[in-house]
Amino acid sequence: MAVVITQLFNGISLGSILLLIALGLAITFGLMNVINMAHGEFIMAGAYTTYVVQQAFSHYIPASLFNYYYVAAIPLSFLIGALLGFVLEKTLIRFLYHRPLDSLLATWGVSLILQQVARSIFGAPNVAVTAPTWLDGGLTIAGAVLPYKRLFIIALVTICMVSLYLYLDKTAAGRKMRAVTMNRSMASSLGVSTKKVDATAFAIGSGLAGIAGCALTVLGPIGSTIGTYYIVDAFMIVILGGIGSLIGTVFGALSVGMLGTIAEFWSGASMAKVIVFVAIIAFLQFKPAGLLSARTRSLE
Amino acid sequence: MQPILSCRDVRVSFNGFQALQGVDLEVKPQEVRFLIGPNGAGKTTLLDVICGKTKASDGDVLYRQVENIRKLQEHEIVRLGITRKFQAPSIFANLTVWENLELSLKQERGLWSVMRAKMTGEDKEKMEAMLSRIGLMDQRHQLAGMLAHGQKQWLEIGMQLMQDPEILLLDEPIAGMSGTERHKTGELIHEISTACSVLIVEHDMEFVRNFSKQVTVMHEGKVLCEGTMSEIQQNEQVAEVYLGRRESAC
């Protein structure tokens, strides 16, 4: 019984982590159709930001407040990610909106550079982030331990989703963004500054990657190459979910998470990875538009 | 005469929106048929269904009364002899005019035959004849993307004609053309109709009046009425439909 609960929870948890990683892409790739291969490095930037914030707290802030470094790290990671994204959009992406394949190549170049820069600043070895003590331990349900860190990530991704939804649906800026992604020329002729919207949207998507990086520090390594672990998965999830559909991305992440954990439980981690990717590729053959698609006519 | 193309109760829906709600239409050999109607009436969608770009959710599209082409792929429909010209010129911008026509030759389009294909003297003559017919003889080694808008339109019509079609589908062929160009195009269409049937979507009433014999009026995904232009002009329903949307008629 405990195993079933644990595994179910693991599936949801893995799904939530994948969702957090893919959420930023769902905006930059899903809504704006920009292939940003440096998305993984924005995750890395978020993780390093968390590390820096932690270092700063341990050096300059009374030890009693150390535990709150994480609270400060989340918005800061968002800001750093968003800033990087904004700069990237202004200097590179905006010249490449009509050349998606080229933006793929150029941003891959950016990702190489960011990795090397991180190595130069922080050194080649991994750095360690100590998770705040209030995230230690877990909730025990029927013999199954649900770690607080994983619960926290589920909560974090929910908050991100809800804020994103509110932003897109309830604020003027968000509605402008949706208008631009739906019909660029129409929005532009109605006086929406598409340039501004593009930059904002890209910054938000990149900022979400920063948050993902911050969240990942409590579970995994922090090094210059962590972005590369997630980037392909993230793109596949967005495609699987359906381009342009945030809800689709949620479903995509959760199904990959569940399938991954189930497959891993029955076979092994390597085979699980193979199974998940083969399943995604096969699924896209039957439904090229993904699980849910905002666009009516297939992948064009 | 037997119709060469018959649409029977064709229905199309996009995510619940009924773009075509049971269209019946017959086109006879060597007929020039104009499709008119306000925006959103489903004219272009109907052409899309005939050429295979959009799949009908229901109904039949019969070619020569026997072959149901509703489920065929685009290239299979083209190989039957139904070709389509799109509204905005869609020629291959990075190929020359000559190369554009070369690809449009009526030929075996299988991979193997095309790889071994050689330009025969006959092909060459045919293409040169077409070049002078569409007035692009001097531009034949230019990249098609560099042509003026009207020239692109003609090139595209020329590309359709190179295929010796049985049915030619034209979507607003004169959009963006000057007065003389329009007239020339009209003549061209007239000329074409001696060899094949032409189905034209057009908004320009002046043009329709000058060059039409049979006109079909569509409205809200259905055929409203059919007849000659003067009959149509008498039709009260049509007037009603257009009066409210005057601007779309001209």
Add this chain to the structure above:
Amino acid sequence: MDKKKLGYWLFFIALFLGPLYLTEFRLALMGKFLCFAIVALGICLIWGYTGILSLGHGVYFGIGAYCTAMYLKLESSNGQLPDFMEWSGVSALPAFWIPFSNPVFALAASLIVPALLAAMLGFLTFKNRIKGVYFSLISQAVVVVFVTLFVAKQDWTGGTNGLTNFTTFLGFSLASPLVQIALYMLTVIILGLSFTLAARLTNSRAGRVLSAVRDGENRVRFLGFNPTSYKVFVYSLSAALAGLAGTLFVLQVGLISPAMMGIIPSIEMVLWVAVGGRHSLIGAILGAVIVNSAKSFFSETYPDIWSIFLGLLFIIVVMFLPNGIVGAFESWNEKRNKAKQKGGTADAADSVVS
């Protein structure tokens, strides 16, 4: 026409005579680069001419190399079980390894297996009209699948170590400089033949159909061509070229491992073509040679900044030299010849259709 052909002849003869003016070490490097140039030709065909960006050509390269490496491994094991199988606990040669003891089978497989795999994947995705970046990303997922499999199936593939430590090929010692020179010359000849094949294809009517597919796939359908079969064909041709290059690579470098079929090598392959000029076959060859030379140079002189340089190269080429070195020379030449007509932008053919 003749002058141009003469230029190509001179180029290939200069390459062919490499052993006369290159030292053993540099000849080995050049041989490796020319293998990459064959891959680049294939990528140029699908990307520059047909508009398919594959980020998964490492897989085809790797599979071709593995097919030949399996033969080499068996030959150097002298009828015994390959060493890695022994310590992986395999007691008998797996059935699928057995035919690879035949060099003809192995070499044929190194062409056919990648081509078939590409045809399968291509047929499914192209038939379902998955294209553009979606295809690119899917091809990347394919890389993940294959690399994971090759690493995990250590008892069959040698795992992360890959296949290495070969002694002879058809009885000739691979360590002998003469054999290496012969292999180099063979590589030049095969590169020349591949180039000729590719040039003939692109200059044929079928080649113009490919360009048309790149500029407006849907429009091509309305001329009665089925783009799927053209794309599948050119994609598997390009996979076969990659497999062929893999064979030549493994013969000269004496090593193949999953790391060489991964995502990063696959993207680097695209970079070679981008740098040389994606619309130019000769550009692809030059790109492969130049980028890899630069890589050797930079990573020897300034090892730490190689990746920064590589990254910058990507950005610069995409932003300022979208048609690569050959394209840049073209337009420079164009300017020199005072060609000033530039007006009118080329609309994409598919403006309406898609």
Add this chain to the structure above:
Amino acid sequence: MISPMPCSHYIIRKQYFLRGVCMTVMRKFWSKHTIIAAISAAALTLSGCAASNALNEEEDAPAADTSDTVKVGVLHSLSGTMAISEVSLRDAELMAIEEINAEGGVLGKQIEPVVEDGASDWPTFAEKAKKLLQKDKVATVFGGWTSASRKAMLPVFEQNNGLLWYPVQYEGMESSPNIFYTGATTNQQIVPSVTWLLENKGKSFFLIGSDYVFPRTANKEIKAQLKAEGGTLVGEEYTPLGHTDYSTLISKIKEEKPEVIYNTLNGDSNVAFFKQLKDAGITADDITVLSVSIAEEEIRGIGTDILTGHYAAWNYFQTTDTPENEKFVAAYKEAYGDDRVTGDPIEAAYNAVYLWAAAVEKAESFDVDAVKEAAGGIEFKAPGGTVTIDGDNQHTYKTVRVGEIQADGQFKEVWNSGEPVKPDPYLETYPWAEGLN
């Protein structure tokens, strides 16, 4: 007649606008041809020279006898994923070279290191090894970390009769006449540590490892050993390199309730595994984890708080109490900064340089065959205790140590083998290992 399409396939046709005239076209082809020739020439020159420009041509490579320096190669990944680990090895080797030079060098010659980057890419390792041997004519090479890089270099060293010093613990089953192995083979790390675990920590083992050669081979040996020495195997799992979600694996561990987890995970995966193990409520008190790839440097990247109380098996710890080590650690920190730590592979890399120098002195020659001949029985008082080269298999005798990770990120040695253990890469002296190879 003008040909209907431009003959050159590579032309960017857009630029042909209004150029239908035959002459222009022909002239253009001519200039295009010139360009191709120019590019070709440039490419050839570049490819030929670029690789060599910064290097010494073999012509001016000093013959070992006449110059007052001797070149040695240092070949590690300075970029790419393996740089994390390998940069420190380079540092240790360079430090040893400097120390030896300060003492007057080898055979009166100063050692001149030629540093190359393997870039975490195995063909690059082979290429650079070839370059070091053929162009730089180095007397020996210190390099490698992963088995894959060693396997890639092995044929190069054998074909060119070069000499490679490989400083990392590995899975054994190899003994190349051109390689000296200064890291542990399995019977100097894994075998004794399993015995120690069985005697002190419990009988039921769960094996986890990254999915590559070292873990799979090591675990095969561990399984045979468990059978022979009365242990039980309750689970064996592999995760792809770079795997970061261990929740499912940990629930399997919870199901099987092992007493010991034997960990051969690699690099980043360790971080994720230990963090998530702790979150799942499993501490060192519940299950002992013994790792063989976590040295002092890795501990810092994982975080000491989650590792405290777990174990690792090595031949050397920074805390190993010898006078040589005191000096070594001080010198290393002096050279590379106070925040740097040493570790087993770093020490093995450092030893390798000294062992080579000693062998050269004994052989009175830099000749590879002479050095190999002389190497057997060479001793060095290493920071981790005396190491001796075994002339039969070119591995070294090493003392085995098990340490417990402390809150300060250092190890507390809890057991050692007392005397250096004879290397046995094929486990020929262990009856239970029969049939493994």
